Amino acid sequence: MGGRLLASSQPEPSLSDIATSAAHGEDSPYFAGWRAYDEDSYDPVTNPSGVIQMGLAENQVSFDLLEAYLREHPEASDCGVGFRENALFQDYHGLKSFRMAMASFMETIRRGKARFDPDRIVLTAGATAANELLTFILANPGDALLVPTPYYPGFDRDLRWRTGVNIVPVHCVSDTGFQVTAGALQAAHDEAVVSGMRVRGVVLTNPSNPLGTTIERAVLEDIVDFVARNDIHLISDEIYSGSVFAAPDLVSVAELVESHARRGDGAAIAGRVHIVYSLSKDLGLPGFRVGVVYSYNDAVVATARRMSSFTLVSSQTQRTLAAMLSNAAFAAAYVGANRARLRERRDHMVAGLARAGLACLRGANAGLFVWVDMRPLLDEATVGGELRLWRQVVGEAKLNISPGSSCHCSEPGWFRVCFANMSLETLDVALQRLSCFTERWNKRIQN
Amino acid sequence: MVSMVADEKAQPQLLSKKAACNSHGQDSSYFLGWEEYEKNPYDPVANPRGIIQMGLAENQLSFDLLEKWLEANPDALGLRRGGASVFRELALFQDYHGMPAFKNALARFMSEQRGFRVTFDPSNIVLTAGATSANEALVFCLADHGDAFLIPTPYYPGFDRDLKWRTGAEIVPVHCTSANGFRVTRAALDDAYRRAQKRRLRVKGVLITNPSNPLGTTSPRADLELLLDFVAAKGIHLVSDEIYSGTAFAEPGFVSVLEVLAARGNTSDGLSESVHVVYSLSKDLGLPGFRVGAIYSSNPAVVSAATKMSSFGLVSSQTQHLLASLLDDKDFTRRYIAENTRRIRERREQLAEGLRAIGIECLESNAGLFCWVRMRSLMRSQSFEGEMELWKKVVFEVGLNISPGSSCHCREPGWFRVCFANMSTKTLDVALQRLADFAEANGKGAHPTRRGLAGGPARTMSCPAGRFSWANRLTPGSADRKAER
Numbered sequence: 001m002g003g004r005l006l007a008s009s010q011p012e013p014s015l016s017d018i019a020t021s022a023a024h025g026e027d028s029p030y031f032a033g034w035r036a037y038d039e040d041s042y043d044p045v046t047n048p049s050g051v052i053q054m055g056l057a058e059n060q061v062s063f064d065l066l067e068a069y070l071r072e073h074p075e076a077s078d079c080g081v082g083f084r085e086n087a088l089f090q091d092y093h094g095l096k097s098f099r100m101a102m103a104s105f106m107e108t109i110r111r112g113k114a115r116f117d118p119d120r121i122v123l124t125a126g127a128t129a130a131n132e133l134l135t136f137i138l139a140n141p142g143d144a145l146l147v148p149t150p151y152y153p154g155f156d157r158d159l160r161w162r163t164g165v166n167i168v169p170v171h172c173v174s175d176t177g178f179q180v181t182a183g184a185l186q187a188a189h190d191e192a193v194v195s196g197m198r199v200r201g202v203v204l205t206n207p208s209n210p211l212g213t214t215i216e217r218a219v220l221e222d223i224v225d226f227v228a229r230n231d232i233h234l235i236s237d238e239i240y241s242g243s244v245f246a247a248p249d250l251v252s253v254a255e256l257v258e259s260h261a262r263r264g265d266g267a268a269i270a271g272r273v274h275i276v277y278s279l280s281k282d283l284g285l286p287g288f289r290v291g292v293v294y295s296y297n298d299a300v301v302a303t304a305r306r307m308s309s310f311t312l313v314s315s316q317t318q319r320t321l322a323a324m325l326s327n328a329a330f331a332a333a334y335v336g337a338n339r340a341r342l343r344e345r346r347d348h349m350v351a352g353l354a355r356a357g358l359a360c361l362r363g364a365n366a367g368l369f370v371w372v373d374m375r376p377l378l379d380e381a382t383v384g385g386e387l388r389l390w391r392q393v394v395g396e397a398k399l400n401i402s403p404g405s406s407c408h409c410s411e412p413g414w415f416r417v418c419f420a421n422m423s424l425e426t427l428d429v430a431l432q433r434l435s436c437f438t439e440r441w442n443k444r445i446q447n
Numbered sequence: 448m449v450s451m452v453a454d455e456k457a458q459p460q461l462l463s464k465k466a467a468c469n470s471h472g473q474d475s476s477y478f479l480g481w482e483e484y485e486k487n488p489y490d491p492v493a494n495p496r497g498i499i500q501m502g503l504a505e506n507q508l509s510f511d512l513l514e515k516w517l518e519a520n521p522d523a524l525g526l527r528r529g530g531a532s533v534f535r536e537l538a539l540f541q542d543y544h545g546m547p548a549f550k551n552a553l554a555r556f557m558s559e560q561r562g563f564r565v566t567f568d569p570s571n572i573v574l575t576a577g578a579t580s581a582n583e584a585l586v587f588c589l590a591d592h593g594d595a596f597l598i599p600t601p602y603y604p605g606f607d608r609d610l611k612w613r614t615g616a617e618i619v620p621v622h623c624t625s626a627n628g629f630r631v632t633r634a635a636l637d638d639a640y641r642r643a644q645k646r647r648l649r650v651k652g653v654l655i656t657n658p659s660n661p662l663g664t665t666s667p668r669a670d671l672e673l674l675l676d677f678v679a680a681k682g683i684h685l686v687s688d689e690i691y692s693g694t695a696f697a698e699p700g701f702v703s704v705l706e707v708l709a710a711r712g713n714t715s716d717g718l719s720e721s722v723h724v725v726y727s728l729s730k731d732l733g734l735p736g737f738r739v740g741a742i743y744s745s746n747p748a749v750v751s752a753a754t755k756m757s758s759f760g761l762v763s764s765q766t767q768h769l770l771a772s773l774l775d776d777k778d779f780t781r782r783y784i785a786e787n788t789r790r791i792r793e794r795r796e797q798l799a800e801g802l803r804a805i806g807i808e809c810l811e812s813n814a815g816l817f818c819w820v821r822m823r824s825l826m827r828s829q830s831f832e833g834e835m836e837l838w839k840k841v842v843f844e845v846g847l848n849i850s851p852g853s854s855c856h857c858r859e860p861g862w863f864r865v866c867f868a869n870m871s872t873k874t875l876d877v878a879l880q881r882l883a884d885f886a887e888a889n890g891k892g893a894h895p896t897r898r899g900l901a902g903g904p905a906r907t908m909s910c911p912a913g914r915f916s917w918a919n920r921l922t923p924g925s926a927d928r929k930a931e932r
Contacts, residue, residue, distance in 0.1 A: 012717040013651065013683045019588040019752035026755065063535050070526065070534065077524050077765075079517040084510045089736040090577075090729075125576050125738070126541075129759045136613050137466045141592070162587055162613070162756070200463075280541075287540040287764030289576075303466045307613070310580050314763035315736030 018162055025156035033390075033400040042398070044425065052430045055400040057209060057368045058421035059243070059284040061341040065334050066283065069324055076323035089315040092308050094123040098318040101325035102292060106277060108331050109242045114254035116294060122304040123318070125289040127239050127278035129311035131158045131203075134274055134293055137303050138233045139165045139200035144192040145235075146170050146202045148180045150371075150407035150414070152209045159203065168192040168199070171410045174373075177363060178211050179219050180204075185226050201233030201272075202226070207240040207250065207366035210407050210416035212346075214244060214366055217251045224256055228268045235274050242282030242335055245343035246365035257296055270296040279321065281368060282338065288317045342420060345427070346370065349419040352431030356438045361414075368420040372401075375413030377441055386412040397437035399430055465613060478604075480838075480848040489846070491874065499878045502848040504660065504816045505869040506694070506733040508790040509783065513732065516779050523772040526765065533768065540764040543757050545574040549767040552774035553741065557726060559780055560692050565705045573742040573753040574767070576760035578690050578727035579609050581740040582654075584756045585723055586614045588749050589684050595619050595648040596686075597639045599631045601819075601855035601862070603660045610654070619643045619650070622858045625821075628810065629662055631655070631670055636677050652684030652721075653677065658691040658701060661855050661864035663795075663815030665695055671707040678721060685722045693731030693784060696792035697813040705743075720746040728770065730816060731787070737766045791816065791868060794875070798867040801879035805886045816868040820849075823861030825889055834860040845885045847878055 014020075025031075033055050042050035070076060089095065096118065103116035124130040139145060141164030147155060148170040159167055170188040172178040185202070192199045202223060206215045215223075227234045236253040244250045253273055260269045275294040280286035290313055293304045325331050349370055350360055361371040378385040383405045390403040393415075404414035419427060480502050489497035517524055526534045540546060547569070554567035575581040590596065592615035598606060599621040610616055621639040623629040636653070643650045653674060657666040666674075678685040687704040695701035708722055724743040729735035739762050742753050774780060798818055799809050810819040826833040831853050838851040841863075852862035867875060 013589075013678075013721050015588055015748055015752065016591045016594075016651075018591070019748065024752075024755045058539060060535075060539070063538065066538070067532060067534050071532075074525065077526060078521070079514060079524050083514055083517070084507070087510070087513075087734045087736050088505060088507070090738070125760050125763075126758075132759055137462055140463045140465075143463075157755075157758070162759075164592075285538045287538050289541070289761050289763050299462060299466070303462065306608075309608070310583055310613070311576050311760040312738050314576075314738050314766045316769065317763040317765050320765065 021161075023157065023161045025153060025161070028153055028156075028406045031153075033394055033402065036394050037400045040398075042426065042429075044429075048429075049398065051394065051398045051400050052426060052433070053400050053421065054418045054430060055402045055416075056421050057281065057416075057418050058286065059281055059338070059342070059368050060421050061284075061345060062334065062338045063284060065337060066285075066324070069327075069330055070320075073323060073327075077320045082319070086315050086319050089318075090312060092305050092312060094121070094308075094313065095315065095318040095322055097326060098313075098322035099123070101322045101331075102277075104328065105325045105331050106241070106292075106294075108328075108335055109282070110250060110252050110254065113249075114252055114258055116254070120294055120296070120301050122293040122295075122301060122308050123313045124291040124293060124308050125311040125313055126280065126286070126291040127237065127276050128154065128158050128291070129308075130276045130278070130291040130293045131155070131235070131237065132161075132163060133304055133307050133311065134235055134276065134300075135159050135163045135165050136307065137300055138235070138274075139163065140198075141165065142197065143200045144168045144195075144197040145200060146185065146188045146192070148172050148184070148202075148204065148208075150178070150210050150404055150409035150416075151203075152205060153402075153406050153408075155203070165200070166192075166197055168195075168197070169408055169410075170202075174361075174411055174414075177213070178208075178361065178371075179213075179216060180223060181219075182222050182226060185223065189230065199230065199232055201235055203235045203237065204253075205237045205239070206253070207238075207244060209240060209367060210369060210402065210404075211361055211371045212364040212367035212369055213361065214248060214250050216248070220251055220253060220256060224253070224260075224269060224273075227272055233272045233274065235276060237276040239276065239278045239281050240367050241277065242338065243342055243368060244366040245339045245346065248365065250366070254294075272297070274300060282335075283321075285321075288321070289313060290317065290321065342368070345419050345424075348424070348427065349417070349431070352428070353417075353434070356431065356435040357442070358434070358438065369416050369418040372415045372417050373413065374415050375411070377438065377445075378413050379445075381412055383412050389413075390415070392441070393437065396440075397433045399433060399437075468612075480842055480850065483842055484848045489874065489877075491877075495877075496846065498842065498846045498848050499874060499881075500848050500869065501866045501878060502850045502864070503869050504730065504864075504866050505735065506730055506787075506791070506816055507869050508733070508794060509787045510733060512779075512783050512786060513773075516773060516776070520772060520776075523769045526768065528768075537764040537768050540767075541761065543754055543761060545572070545757075545762070546764065546767040546771060548775070549762075549771035550574070552771050555777075556774045556780055557692075557741075557743070560731070560784065561701070561703050561706065565703055565709065567743060568745075571743055571745055571750055573744075573750060573757055574762045575740040575742060575753075575757050576738040576762060577729065577735070578688065578725050578740040579605065580738075580757075580760035581725045581727070581742045582606070582609045582686075582688065583614060584753050584760070585686055585725065585742055585749075586610050586616050587756060588752045589686075589723075590614065590616045590651040591649075593617065593648065594651045595643050595646075597621050597636065597643065597650060597653045599623050599629075599635070599655060601629070601661050601852055601857035601864075603656060604850070604854045604856075606654070616651075617643075617646075617648050619646075619648065620856050620858075621653075624859055625810075625862075628664070629659075629819075630667070631674065633673055633677065636674075640681065650681065650683055652686055654686040654688065655704075656688040656690070657704065658689075658695055658814035660691060660815060661817060661850065661852075662810055662819045663812030663817055664810065665699065665701045665814050666704075667699065668702050668707060671702065671704050672711075675704070675707060675711065675718060675722070679718050683721070686725065687722070688725040690725065690727045690730050691815050692726065693787065694791055694816055695814040696788040696795065699813065701814060720744075720749075723749060732783075737770075738762060739766060739770060794867050794872070797872060797875055798865065798879070801875075802882075805879075805883045807882075807886070810862075817864045817866040820863045820865050821861055822863050825886060826861055829860060831860045838863070841882075841885070845881050847881060 099118040277292040279290040550569040595617040727740040850864040
């Protein structure tokens with residue numbers, strides 16, 4: 001055949017640096033624990049000695065409420081008159097009815113303490129996409145974002161991988177309940193500058209993952225001041241905002257923007273503040289890929305909208321959820337019931353941990369997990385000691401929990417343990433195993 | 448609500464270079480035409496003088512087939528399997544490997560579109576939120592910032608955004624001309640490669656769209672061989688965007704680069720790991736809103752990296768469930784593929800014959816949802832200025848949003864892409880009538896009533912029902928919907 005090439009001595013075409021780098025972060029223990037679970041998954045009947053997944057921050061406690069709604073309102077998903085229109089709808093503005101429903105839902109979650117304009121809502125396929133998208137918009141490759149530790153391991157990938165942006169950790173310690181301090185922020189900022197990086201913003205998760213706490217109002221005010229003084233941005237990932245089940249209430253950065261505006265100094269703040277949200281945690285719908293970028297900055301909204309072309313939400317999903325969330329009575333009832341169930345689950349977890357001789361972070365009032373203090377069990381107060389303990393918990397107690405080092409915690413010995421992604425029965429099995437484990441472990445240390 | 452408008456001077460918050468730049472291509476005429484349409488959209492009843500959208504390559508011809516299937520299979524939309532709810536399972540399913548049932552069905556469907564001459568391994572499929580996402584992800588995998596892809600012109604205007612904006616990659620056009628039907632040649636490829644080198648750009652691959660947008664032609668086997676030889680010689684990648692693979696309606700039919708690759712047999716030159724295909728259900732099934740795209744590659748490193756990247760654009764599990772069911776129905780896919788392509792062919796003929804009747808020629812095409820139309824006879828000057836001048840007249844005076852070839856980076860002025868599958872047959876006739884009137888007013892082209900528009904025997908304007916009766920048999924439900932785009 002003409003034109004056939006002789007066996008080429010050319011090397012195969014290479015892939016990009018991004019493709020070959022490890023910045024996707026999947027080599028961390030966070031993911032290694034998942035693999036252990038995948039290979040030997042617990043099942044109460046078929047594999048009762050398998051690994052129980054306690055490393056996945058999913059919300060499975062309120063599905064029945066969603067299912068009941070869909071059963072009673074089949075028109076939310078059926079093939080109706082609007083099918084074609086819906087199938088054709090790929091407008092990156094997103095379905096208006098859905099944006100309105102999301103704005104209203106976000107307001108309900110914040111108990112009406114802040115208002116959301118549907119035209120400032122940009123839809124993305126999940127918060128993963130929203131965080132990456134905001135990073136592309138706010139920072140250039142080589143720039144830095146300051147992120148308080150401990151933080152969600154996925155940020156290493158979401159904020160850095162394809163964007164080329166760096167994360168500089170803001171170290172938080174247990175002495176201050178892991179709250180962000182002005183000093184820590186400044187230290188991180190200085191560190192970035194010394195390394196030749198231009199700081200572009202601070203990324204908060206509020207309520208915090210993995211801590212399960214909301215940020216105190218005074219701290220949030222400090223952070224907002226810091227951001228204004230240094231002429232940088234503030235991204236507030238409020239993906240867990242619907243999971244605040246105990247006092248104090250969530251103080252969303254949205255409230256601060258509004259109060260500053262009322263005081264007359266809104267201009268210094270508004271253009272810097274961007275909120276990320278998603279239905280993955282509060283509605284327990286990670287599979288449906290619904291994320292939001294909400295920005296008070298017009299240029300950011302316009303750019304984010306265009307960029308969302310790469311990560312649009314399925315119009316089928318927008319339509320179904322618009323129907324559900326536009327039902328104000330349902331939305332309010334859901335938020336209330338979900339909160340109550342999470343609280344119950346958390347209390348159950350805390351009691352079980354106490355029986356195992358373990359304490360959690362005090363004041364934890366939100367999230368789908370607890371931040372457990374296992375420092376007393378460490379053979380030495382190092383990351384090595386933490387990982388040794390972790391491997392034992394996974395291997396011996398067969399519980400996949402997440403070591404604090406994978407969340408970049410600067411104090412070894414803390415672990416994130418999820419409680420909302422399993423049945424109550426399974427949670428009890430897990431707590432029982434944990435009790436046995438700590439008992440054996442302590443005996444070993446004594447001997 | 449408290450006003451959030453911030454004083455510009457007090458907004459020092461610089462955005463990134465990417466946010467500020469124009470790589471998203473949003474200011475091109477391609478998008479501006481859309482904007483004009485949005486302001487004044489045609490509606491046969493409410494706004495009969497409005498602009499008819501002929502710049503949107505959508506397939507609205509076969510919804511009735513989908514709707515019939517959906518009504519007969521309510522579990523698919525109702526989040527059930529065998530009558531039992533799978534809501535919980537779907538709600539939680541966010542595995543970036545994708546739903547196995549869906550990938551299996553998609554692999555078989557893609558194979559069926561290629562006459563089963565190629566088999567797709569589901570584990571080599573990476574699902575993404577649309578082809579837009581797939582193309583970008585592939586570039587992220589194959590090219591570093593500043594690297595270049597060679598793309599034959601004319602090409603889909605969206606590539607300027609999809610391939611370059613966030614990736615920082617460059618596009619170097621491979622110039623094709625009407626002299627040989629816009630086919631790619633080795634000389635053109637070599638020339639593009641040289642131009643890239645002169646700009647000190649490292650070329651990482653060639654990207655083709657087959658069937659072509661905007662040409663509507665399938666790549667001849669020989670051209671695919673030529674491309675494979677070229678990428679093998681240069682040690683670079685070949686990306687084949689086959690998003691229109693299901694729209695090929697006439698001979699010589701669609702031949703995928705994967706077929707040609709398989710036929711070459713020689714697996715030791717590593718070529719099989721350098722060829723990657725992009726697909727989507729937006730054009731074939733007419734479901735752009737559902738965001739279903741795919742990357743197919745035999746390169747494990749590409750599949751692995753792209754899979755992780757798909758986290759940034761996963762397909763909704765609700766949608767995967769629906770489509771897994773739909774595409775698993777072999778009777779349905781067989782009937783759909785046959786009927787859909789038949790309707791596309793018919794609609795294309797309506798447009799082509801209508802244009803011919805007014806003395807306007809189209810590129811001979813056998814695929815796609817549009818015609819590549821030569822309108823130089825209507826231009827006052829044979830230049831891109833002339834093309835723009837004509838385009839503005841056609842949009843603002845004639846009321847048709849068509850896409851000028853310059854927005855597709857065509858080297859020759861005078862070509863326009865005109866879509867035909869996103870409107871009813873009646874609306875297409877209205878569009879053709881308007882064009883005929885315009886052509887006549889400009890002193891070019893034959894008078895429409897002498898030749899007849901729909902390719903049949905000459906009919907007068909006084910019997911509209913009679914003229915359109917054959918067309919009315921098509922897609923009865925799709926006519927003139929309010930949201931027609």
